[in-house]
Amino acid sequence: QQQVKQSPQSLIVQKGGISIINCAYENTAFDYFPWYQQFPGKGPALLIAIRPDVSEKKEGRFTISFNKSAKQFSLHIMDSQPGDSATYFCAASGNAGNMLTFGGGTRLMVKP
C-alpha cells in the first residue's frame, strides 16, 4: 500500500525555471514531511522538512508548501540549475519510531 503518492515521475525544466514536485499522503497520523535529494549511486540527502503547524517553509531556493486539509505538500525549486538534476523523494513519518514512508521519486533534469 503506497501511503505517499508523488508526481510527476519525471520532470524537465530549463535553467532558471521553477521545478514543482507534488506529494499526497493518506495517513493523518503523519506529522513530519521531509524532502530528500538523491544522486546516482549515492544515499538520499535531506533537503528540507516541514511539520503541519506551518503552511510554508523556505530555505534558499527550496520551498515546501503544505496543505493539511488536502493532505498534500509540494517542493518548489526556484531558479533551477543543472546541478539540481537528481531524483527527489518526498517522505512522511508520524509514529513513535519515525520510520519514513517515501514517495516513488521524481527524476528532475534541468537543461542548461
Add this chain to the structure above:
Amino acid sequence: DTGVSQDPRHKITKRGQNVTFRCDPISEHNRLYWYRQTLGQGPEFLTYFQNEAQLEKSRLLSDRFSAERPKGSFSTLEIQRTEQGDSAMYLCASSLVRSGGTQYFGPGTRLLVL
C-alpha cells in the same frame, strides 16, 4: 568524515550465499534504520534500533534477514540464502530521538545476486 558510513559499497554474490553489511551511524545517534531501495523506487523501511534494542521490523524483513546492533553503535544486516529478488541498494540512516525525525543516510550498499 562524521557522516553515516556503510561497508561494503558494492557486493556481488551468487544465489544461495550469505552476505553481511555493516553500518556505522553518526556518533552519538541513538536510532539506526535500515531501508531497501530497488531501482527507480523510493526507499522502503526494513527495521530500526534504538540503542541496542530492535524496536520494529517491516513485513519486508523475511526470516532470511537478521539485523543486530550489539553495543548500540554499529549495526549489521545479514541476508541468508540470498535470492535474485534481494538485489537492491541497502541504505542505513541514523538519527537522534530528540531531533524529531531527521534521518541522515549513508551511501548505501548495492547488492547484486546472480
